[in-house]
Amino acid sequence: MDFITQLLNGLGLGSIYALIALGYSMVYGIVQLINFAHGDIIMVGGYALYVMLVIAGMPLWLAVLAPIVVCGLAGVLIERLAYQRLLTHNAERISLLITALGVSIFLQNLFMLLFKSDAKTMPPMFGSGVFELGGLSVTYSTLINIVVSVVMMIGLQMLVNRTKIGKAMQATSEDAGAAKLMGINTNKIIIITFAVGSILAAVGAVLYCNTYPQIKPTMGNLLGLKAFVAAVLGGIGSIPGAMLGGYLLGVLEQLTKAYITTEVTDAVVFAILIVVLLVRPAGLMGKNRKEKV
Amino acid sequence: MLSVTDINVYYGAIHALKGISFHVEEGEIVSLIGANGAGKTTAMHTVSGLLRSRTGDITFMGESIAKTEPHKIVRMGLAQVPEGRRVFASMTVEENLEMGAFIRSGKDKAGMDEDLEMVYTRFPRLKERRRQQAGTLSGGEQQMLAIGRALMSRPKMLLLDEPSMGLSPILVQEIFDCIQEVKKGGTTVLLVEQNAKMALSISDRAYVLETGTNFLEGAAADLLDNEQVRRAYLGA
Ligand SMILES: Nc1ncnc2c1ncn2[C@@H]1O[C@H](COP(=O)(O)OP(=O)(O)O)[C@@H](O)[C@H]1O
Ligand SMILES: [Mg+2]
Secondary structure (H helix, E strand, C coil), rough: HHHHHHHHHHHHHHHHHHHCCCCCHHHHHHCCCCCCHHHHHHHHHHHHHHHHHHHHCHHHHHEEEHHHHHHHHHHHEEEEHHHHHHHCCCHHHHHHHHHHHHHHHHHHHHHHHHHHHCCCEECCCCCEEEEEEECCEEEEEHHHHHHHHHHHHHHHHHHHCCEEEEHHHHHHHHHHHEEEEHHHHHHHHHHHHHHHHHHHHHHHHHHHHHHHCEEEECCCHHHHHHHHHHHHCCCCCCCHHHHCCCCCCCCHHHHHHHHHHCCHHHHHHHHHHHHHHHHHCCCCCCCCCCCCC | CCCEEEEEEEEEEEEEHHHEEEECCCCCCCEEECCCCCCCCHHHHHHHHHCCCCCCCCEECECCCCCCCHHHHHHEEEEEEECCCCCCCCCCHHHHHHHHHCCCCCCCCHHHHHHHHHHHHHHHHHHHCCCEEHHHHCHHHHHHHHHHHHCCCCCCEEEEEECCCCCCCHHHHHHHHHHHHHCCCCCCCEEEEECCHHHHHHHEEEEEEEECCEEEEHHHHHHCHHHHHHHHHHHC
């Protein structure tokens, strides 16, 4: 029973990684850019929630909408202001990467200026009780994380596979030049992809703040890095891969904490990941993509 | 219908097109022929807006498209079957065809079904494989799919970049028959080919490109008899 409890806790944590990993993977799939600022989007979402809930004293149902709107807009703004010109002029990958790092540093410093660099505590939000059944004992927030992430992913799958916009996203990801020849406005598709990825990250931010009620301007670093690793583990560019990678990373982390070590958890987890990638360099669900022109 | 005047196109420092010009009138099949690396694909990409010329102009149906975005050019009625087919490998045959009809309203279900039927009638093998992933098709089937996909936008003019590349003689014949049918259906055709003999045999006029410049032009029948063309491109 203890093992199942740990497994569920791992999935609860992995749900947050998965939601964030999707943004890395989708953006990479469309523009081959590792958007290092994506981790900071979660931080932005955390502060949006904090401002609404604590400073403005809004009711919870209204406050949780704020990160969704703010992160969606932030994602679109970052794409338009920082990346779009580089993308349309076929800039070197390294320029894009450095721009992404620049945006990340800018966001962190901006929020240090606005809110100071110390951590802020979030009030309890939802699902603080414990669910017990037999020997099983997990917090409701863990179960909420899992349910919300599964619902979001089903929604995303429907968007990508059933709608015209979603099919256009797939086409752009597979061959942007050919997609343009179909009459697809790939610039618009890129913006939509950033918006969708950022909204998923916002949902991840709400779940994160509910589970670990503390925010600070640098919180996106480790969280972003882990979600990025989850995306690579699943096969970057692959949507199901990002989900699988996220859940797997959460479970690995939790089981390591429970049964191996609490001190060097991250070292053990990353070691396992390196081994996985040595065996499967394209990630678990990734395809070896051919270079495109 | 399409008029390309003095275009200069660069890849970074590489000067790929050095001031070439050509035009296509409504109802014609016009070929661009030339050796590998002559600049044919670059010219096609520039017409479709994927690449930009630093000089000159490109007009389609009287309007300049030199600065128009690629997706808007498709909406104006100019579709391209790109070199190497470039079908969406992980999508099914039918999804590829639906992408070809992307510019049409999603509500036009009847029109979509009608056009799918039109493509399936022309290429029955695509109908058999409609639920199969495009990446699993043979080269010839992928070429048919690429042509069918472009036709799904109901273009006024179709650009085809080396549609016979890598295909067996029987399939090449089938593709060329199809191009002639497309023309009969009222679509103007600009064809790029290394297979000069085949291309000239179905074309009205042709241009011969050499290292990014206009080398020769004329009626297809005259070029077939031209001594320079025969020696350089027809192996005669
Ligand atoms: N992506 C590219 N980057 C740099 N040079 C290119 C690129 N594509 C084509 N070229 C160069 O431009 C010239 C014309 O190429 P292309 O238009 O592909 O010729 P063709 O289609 O007639 O074989 C060639 O010298 C080729 O090497
Ligand atoms: Mg070519």
